[in-house]
Amino acid sequence: MRDRSTGYPRNAWYALAASAEIGATPFGTRALDTPAVLFRTRDGAVAALGDRDAHRPFPLSLGHVDGDTIVSGYSGFAYDRTGACVRVPSQQHVPYGAGVPAYPVREDGGLVWVWLGEPSLAARRPPVPVPWLTDPAWETFGGQWETAAGVGLLHDNFADITHVAVVDPVISPPVLAGVAPALEVELTETTVHFQREWPAAPMPEWQAKISGASPTAAYPQREEGAFLAPGLWADRWDVLVPAEDGGPQTFRFTHAVTPVDERRTRHLWRVSRNFAPGQSVSDVLRPIFESYYLKVREILETMQQVIDRDGYGEDVNVAADLAALQVRKILRRLVADEG
Amino acid sequence: MTTQPIVREFEADLTVVSAVEAASDVVTLTLAAEDGSALPPWTPGAHIDLVLGEDLVRQYSLCGSPADSGQWRIGVLRTPDSRGGSKAVHAELVEGARVRVRGPRNHFPLVASPRYLFLAGGIGITPMLPMIAEAEASGADWRLVYGGRSRSSMAFLDELAAYGDRVTLLPQDEAGMPDLDALLGAAAPDTLVYACGPTGLLDAVEQRCSASWPAGSLHLERFAARPADPSAEADTGFELVLQRSGLTLSVPPDQSVFEVCRAAGVSVVGSCLEGVCGTCETEVIDGEVDHRDSILNDEEKESNEFMMICVSRCRGDRLTLDL
Numbered sequence: 282m283r284d285r286s287t288g289y290p291r292n293a294w295y296a297l298a299a300s301a302e303i304g305a306t307p308f309g310t311r312a313l314d315t316p317a318v319l320f321r322t323r324d325g326a327v328a329a330l331g332d333r334d335a336h337r338p339f340p341l342s343l344g345h346v347d348g349d350t351i352v353s354g355y356s357g358f359a360y361d362r363t364g365a366c367v368r369v370p371s372q373q374h375v376p377y378g379a380g381v382p383a384y385p386v387r388e389d390g391g392l393v394w395v396w397l398g399e400p401s402l403a404a405r406r407p408p409v410p411v412p413w414l415t416d417p418a419w420e421t422f423g424g425q426w427e428t429a430a431g432v433g434l435l436h437d438n439f440a441d442i443t444h445v446a447v448v449d450p451v452i453s454p455p456v457l458a459g460v461a462p463a464l465e466v467e468l469t470e471t472t473v474h475f476q477r478e479w480p481a482a483p484m485p486e487w488q489a490k491i492s493g494a495s496p497t498a499a500y501p502q503r504e505e506g507a508f509l510a511p512g513l514w515a516d517r518w519d520v521l522v523p524a525e526d527g528g529p530q531t532f533r534f535t536h537a538v539t540p541v542d543e544r545r546t547r548h549l550w551r552v553s554r555n556f557a558p559g560q561s562v563s564d565v566l567r568p569i570f571e572s573y574y575l576k577v578r579e580i581l582e583t584m585q586q587v588i589d590r591d592g593y594g595e596d597v598n599v600a601a602d603l604a605a606l607q608v609r610k611i612l613r614r615l616v617a618d619e620g
Numbered sequence: 621m622t623t624q625p626i627v628r629e630f631e632a633d634l635t636v637v638s639a640v641e642a643a644s645d646v647v648t649l650t651l652a653a654e655d656g657s658a659l660p661p662w663t664p665g666a667h668i669d670l671v672l673g674e675d676l677v678r679q680y681s682l683c684g685s686p687a688d689s690g691q692w693r694i695g696v697l698r699t700p701d702s703r704g705g706s707k708a709v710h711a712e713l714v715e716g717a718r719v720r721v722r723g724p725r726n727h728f729p730l731v732a733s734p735r736y737l738f739l740a741g742g743i744g745i746t747p748m749l750p751m752i753a754e755a756e757a758s759g760a761d762w763r764l765v766y767g768g769r770s771r772s773s774m775a776f777l778d779e780l781a782a783y784g785d786r787v788t789l790l791p792q793d794e795a796g797m798p799d800l801d802a803l804l805g806a807a808a809p810d811t812l813v814y815a816c817g818p819t820g821l822l823d824a825v826e827q828r829c830s831a832s833w834p835a836g837s838l839h840l841e842r843f844a845a846r847p848a849d850p851s852a853e854a855d856t857g858f859e860l861v862l863q864r865s866g867l868t869l870s871v872p873p874d875q876s877v878f879e880v881c882r883a884a885g886v887s888v889v890g891s892c893l894e895g896v897c898g899t900c901e902t903e904v905i906d907g908e909v910d911h912r913d914s915i916l917n918d919e920e921k922e923s924n925e926f927m928m929i930c931v932s933r934c935r936g937d938r939l940t941l942d943l
Contacts, residue, residue: 399732401754401758401759405685405686405687405753405754406661406663406686409661410658463626465625465627465628467627467629467630468627468628468630469629469630469660469661469662469723469724469725470662470663470723471660471662471663472660472661598863598864600625601625602864603864606903606942610901614726614729618663618729618730618731619732620731620732620733
């Protein structure tokens with residue numbers, strides 16, 4: 282049987298944390314089966330280092346930050362943002378060449394993106410900008426957690442939203458329960474965009490409530506999804522409300538997916554909207570989206586358990602899977618390029 | 621209501637920001653979106669289509685920096701091309717002109733390796749430029765052998781000068797033809813060979829690599845279809861099962877899988893339709909493929925996992941595809 286797992290490329294920007302999580306306290310995490318520690322230096326920049334003291338197998342994240350260095354809680358070895366060991370307590374000079382790996386970091390959209398692959402490629406593959414996450418025209422909330430499923434299962438999930446009506450009829454726009462209109466897929470070498478023009482239908486009740494629009498009027502709706510990089514999906518849903526009824530309402534859904542290892546994935550999700558501003562509305566929306574994404578997590582974890590137990594099967598694909606298959610194709614190639 | 625998906629590649633009308641004579645008969649074009657918006661990302665070895673007119677589509681390798689999302693650079697050789705593709709580029713694509721592009725796509729990706737041997741003939745240098753920049757940055761041990769008719773016909777010599785003696789220039793009128801036996805006679809350890817250039821050069825490189833190099837060492841890109849095998853038997857018809865679409869179709873001897881899919885209303889992507897660009901690559905579920913393309917290497921053909929449906933066919937009576 283063909284191995285249906287695509288694995289994941291290392292040469293990509295992955296979100297390891299939200300910016301707000303990183304300060305002068307070491308933040309230990311794991312991505313691509315690699316231990317990493319993040320901390321902020323005095324100039325406000327985030328440093329990302331291998332989370333293992335060069336002296337003994339002890340995580341640096343269990344130590345402390347001292348100025349622009351991180352100090353091991355066991356050996357007392359101090360490392361600067363380049364990973365070089367700059368101080369050891371027991372002797373005058375630093376052991377020649379002692380250090381830990383340092384990884385390129387970019388902060389964008391309130392997320393900390395780290396490049397754990399071939400270091401020379403980081404500057405040659407700029408991260409995809411996510412300006413809407415910090416644009417005041419968009420109100421954003423979100424959450425994050427680890428899903429006990431391989432990243433490939435998350436990609437498959439984001440590549441097709443026709444399951445939403447089955448998984449969560451409350452959150453789902455009612456139109457999703459019908460037969461899906463033709464999916465339009467646009468490819469580039471490393472990205473997949475897809476969209477569907479849905480027929481006019483009412484918006485979900487909760488959306489009518491927060492936006493003050495009519496819960497019964499039918500508005501045309503538009504779905505868009507985009508696999509922009511191995512660690513980033515940016516999707517959107519437009520309800521084309523005419524100007525006299527308040528104008529179009531758009532949600533953007535941003536999913537940063539970071540493989541922890543073959544079977545676990547960090548999922549940082551953000552929901553942005555350009556209508557019904559205000560914290561109180563976000564407080565209404567958050568539990569609705571959180572409960573949906575938690576259901577998805579549970580389902581994907583179950584799928585991973587089935588695969589672990591019974592292996593990959595010859596899944597039957599349907600027309601709606603076209604985008605998912607193109608994403609897999611790109612990922613397979615990117616993994617193969619790494620030799 | 622139709623639920624049949626439509627798939628296509630990114631397409632846009634770009635502006636020629638600059639058109640510079642890079643060597644005799646070679647022009648370098650820099651393309652950008654009129655509003656300055658970002659172009660899709662790409663990796664070394666990628667190419668785009670220039671859509672020059674109805675039925676006049678040509679492929680050109682991207683030869684700028686993948687880090688520059690604001691513009692694309694290509695190099696175009698004026699060839700005595702019967703269909704006039706490159707002539708149209710030279711004559712019409714002057715600064716400020718608009719051109720329709722499609723892609724990018726990549727069937728010549730740079731696979732990570734500690735050592736590389738890059739072989740370029742003439743305009744085949746274009747995909748090598750971003751490749752060697754990346755190989756150099758990664759600290760790989762690499763060598764480029766670049767041949768051309770004469771020094772004045774060889775583009776990008778100024779950019780290559782920065783790499784010193786990693787680059788060997790072989791203008792034919794001064795140095796003769798590259799000695800492929802010396803270069804490829806024995807396999808070098810942990811080395812990948814990348815070749816792009818005229819068909820004669822690629823055939824010669826392929827022959828030597830298949831004789832003495834480990835499978836998978838050679839990566840090459842052809843922009844002209846390999847000539848049909850004269851010993852091949854006449855094409856036969858076969859049954860075509862499209863699993864995802866739930867269709868069973870019949871492919872007659874005089875039609876391609878691609879044509880039959882299109883005629884049945886199944887959305888498939890294709891560009892060159894002669895087995896060189898790789899756009900129509902499709903996953904094979906069952907059936908033995910008769911590969912006719914110029915992209916897949918022997919190992920990939922052997923695996924029977926993918927096929928180019930514009931030219932490749934089926935050896936048996938029935939072919940099942942993931943479409």
